[in-house]
Amino acid sequence: MKLDYEKLGLKSGIEIHQQLDTARKLFCNCKSRLSQDAPLRIIDRKMRAVAGELGAVDVAAAREALKNKVFHYSIYPEETCLTCTDSEPPHPMNMEALEIGMKIALMLNCTIPDEIQVMRKTVIDGSNTSGFQRTALVGMDGWVDTKFGKVVITDIMIEEDAAKIIKRNTADVHYSLDRLGIPLVEIGTAPDCRHPEQVKELAEKIGMILKSTGKVKTGLGKIRQDVNVSIKGGTRIELKGVQSLSIIPEAVDREIMRQQLYVDKKEKVTPEVRKCLPDGRSEFMRPMGGGHRLYPETDIPPIRIDRVWLDQLRLQLPELLEDRTSRYIAEYNLSPDIAKQLASSGRMGLFEYLVEWADPKVLATTLTSTLTQVRREGADISKLDKNHFREIFRALKKGEIAREAIPELLKEMANRPREKFQEILKAAAGGTVSESDLRLIVKKVVDSKPGLLKTGRPEKVYMGLVMKEVRGRFPGGKVMKAVAEEIKRRK
Ligand SMILES: [Zn+2]
Known part of the structure; x- marks a missing residue:
């Protein structure tokens, strides 16, 4: 309608x-994040309505206090402190x-x-x-x-963000205090x-x-x-x-x-x-x-905003994502779709860091669709940092790996983020392939399907079959060369 x-x-x-x-949180020194730990302990509180600065008791607060509810708060070693439990004034x-x-x-x-x-x-x-x-x-x-x-x-x-509710009953409510005080x-x-x-x-x-x-x-x-x-x-x-x-x-x-x-x-x-x-x-x-x-809030003195400070901030304002996206399309010839995905992925900083010496299109695809694919296949991509990507693109540039190997490598790295790159390389796709291994694989593939030699463009078909076997453990260019040599040998 x-x-x-x-x-x-x-x-x-x-x-x-x-x-x-x-x-850090807004008014204390706690880590500003949700805790991954089990709560240190749970503390209980009740609410009491008291007169405000003008001497009156808030009606809604008074009504709520009559319910005599118990509030349970989970506290954590790094994400909560005395300010978070209101036992100490705010910083x-x-x-x-x-x-x-x-x-x-x-x-x-x-x-x-x-x-x-x-x-x-x-x-x-x-x-x-x-x-x-x-x-x-x-x-x-x-x-x-x-x-x-x-x-x-x-x-x-x-x-301040509020505490996160865990469970609400009629007589009591359970909150987790890690979120309380995260700046919003x-x-x-x-x-x-x-x-x-x-x-x-x-x-x-x-x-x-x-x-x-x-x-x-x-x-x-x-x-x-x-x-x-x-x-x-x-x-x-x-x-x-x-x-x-x-x-x-x-x-x-x-x-x-x-x-x-x-x-x-x-x-x-x-x-x-x-x-x-x-x-x-x-x-x-x-x-x-x-x-x-x-x-x-009488515990916190007001902050004067000086004009010099404000002018400095004005000079530091970041480039808008939409402007940056258009710039990437123009400068690196990215497709509008990939550029937009890259912008909304929040990985533009990483892109700019690596694009100096990586192929922009391969890099942009890796940071968008490849990462999505790897995540969907169960890898925890939050474990990956810029060093992991730098290792991959350095190896790619040196011809040590093929771009087809990137998803496997990312998966391995996400599983073992602290592992040495050489070990990751060995583990991904079941080990590295030497030149002689490659020749054996090519020979085996051609032997298994000799009939294809008589087709119009056998290189292309064999190439596909060999790449499936090699699974990115060898640069595509070198595989192509080996395939062409093997076919020439047999003609
Ligand atoms: Zn705190």
Whole structure:
């Protein structure tokens, strides 16, 4: 069904949260990552409502405290500390995170405040041990271009990620504290989108800008998108957790039609927060909250932003991924498809590091489709670093291996990331092949199918059969030469 968005009066905007790729958490010295270890222990807490700075007790907090819930928190040796459990005041803000946030703000044409003031936002579900989330405005009043027109960026915040929920019961909730305090950037836009495709483009564009910094965490759960939708006669509805870009137009369309049902019946649409499901449908989550309950974080002094610092940051802004992609197409003659894949893989840094002496096309294919294939076949490619790729492309350049051997080598390296390259070479595809081995293989292949000698181009067919046997343990050029020699010998 085609919807007339203009007539419906569609207004839509987004809010994006993405984790920053810093070494440390935002307000303590903990490692900023999810723990691979078993929890050190589990601590229990209860929540008590106390008066805020202005002397009043928050109604929602008081109501929640009455439930007398127990919160269990898993703590870890390297990813949690006394600040994480709210037993010690926060440390000063992580400057690495602040700089990334300010660069993002500049890339989105925002104004940076003169002073960064950390605020507390009340959180009553126990997902933060302190009872509030720390958040700081780093940019406002920016904009981003879309094919449909400009969209205003209202605010950019740097804030703490919440603890990760493990299990929720009626009387108690279990959280894992490793995620608490990982720096997040939150980007909010005005409801300037007038078409569902514009919302998708907007999310895509902001995602591209975030990735261009090379300083955001990517992968499942590292980026979270919320979309707000309203139509004429309806109201502003928030769709939480829209999982993928491709589902955005569908989710917006479905929300328009849901509100339209009420509008047609002349009924009021209740403002609410809805959870977006993977297929674009949504379900009720909770009523729309009032304004954020924000008040100053008195444990952290404000940070003055000096203009010299800001000018320096401006000079260090990274090249946008989309510009870099076009440059790769022009400079290295990559296909637009491979260049785009390379850009979204986040491996452009690795590409630039190796392209000085590797064939750009082979390198780009290795860093995109070959790696995907190797991962699908069960290898943990997160174990591979730039040294592994350097070994492979050095060997390729010296003619020690054929490009067909790359997938096997990557697999071996992912399994044994600390192993010497010579050992990897031996293990991959069952050992190396010497020149004399190669001649034997060629002879065996020709012997097994002598009839092919009489065909039009026997070299090509034998070559294919021999390559299957050699499985990349020998450069293709040399194999071809051996095959041609063997055929010549027999004529
Ligand atoms: Zn900590």
